[in-house]
Amino acid sequence: MAKAKQPKKKFSEMTPEEKKKMIIKETISWILTLGSAVIIALCIRGFVFEPVIVDGSSMLDTLQDRELMFVTKFDYIFGEPERGDVIICKYPESTKNYVKRLIALPGDTIAIEDNIVYINGEAQDETYLSPARNDSPFYANMSERLLGGDEYFVMGDNRDNSRDSRSSGVDTLTRGQIKGHVRFVFFPFDRIRGIE
Numbered sequence: 001m002a003k004a005k006q007p008k009k010k011f012s013e014m015t016p017e018e019k020k021k022m023i024i025k026e027t028i029s030w031i032l033t034l035g036s037a038v039i040i041a042l043c044i045r046g047f048v049f050e051p052v053i054v055d056g057s058s059m060l061d062t063l064q065d066r067e068l069m070f071v072t073k074f075d076y077i078f079g080e081p082e083r084g085d086v087i088i089c090k091y092p093e094s095t096k097n098y099v100k101r102l103i104a105l106p107g108d109t110i111a112i113e114d115n116i117v118y119i120n121g122e123a124q125d126e127t128y129l130s131p132a133r134n135d136s137p138f139y140a141n142m143s144e145r146l147l148g149g150d151e152y153f154v155m156g157d158n159r160d161n162s163r164d165s166r167s168s169g170v171d172t173l174t175r176g177q178i179k180g181h182v183r184f185v186f187f188p189f190d191r192i193r194g195i196e
Contacts, residue, residue: 026100069099083101087179088180089179111144115139128196
């Protein structure tokens with residue numbers, strides 16, 4: 001014969017000792033739930049994806065200041081960055097995120113002549129550039145250089161106003177400094193689009 005379930009006591013009917021035990025049990029339950037949520041959120045942000053805000057004009061006209069981007073991380077955990085990817089990276093001795101375009105990979109040669117980028121001797125067709133933002137005589141030329149086994153060369157799409165691998169204090173990046181792949185802009189809502 002099945003036993004009848006004892007009805008739960010109301011809080012007001014509990015003894016002080018029962019009340020104390022119930023409060024401790026509920027507190028532990030809440031802490032575990034919130035702790036689990038924080039750990040899951042940190043794992044997602046660290047290894048899967050992260051929303052990032054554009055800060056500045058170095059990627060005009062591809063990205064506008066204050067737009068929110070969706071950045072994936074898992075594709076660089078399981079694969080390698082590719083030439084042309086728009087990436088989130090960290091510069092040496094900086095904790096800030098930067099958004100740039102990956103121009104050259106380890107083992108590539110890169111040169112710039114009259115604002116035209118040459119990779120392995122081939123002129124690049126950079127359709128994402130606006131000619132008005134790529135005509136500075138200051139950055140018009142760069143002697144050819146061979147990238148080492150862990151050197152990645154990045155530039156902003158607003159070539160006339162970008163602190164990137166052409167700049168002193170930045171130079172090339174290592175693989176560990178590349179943090180994520182920009183996939184699309186999701187805010188403002190009237191400018192939602194994929195990033196190529």
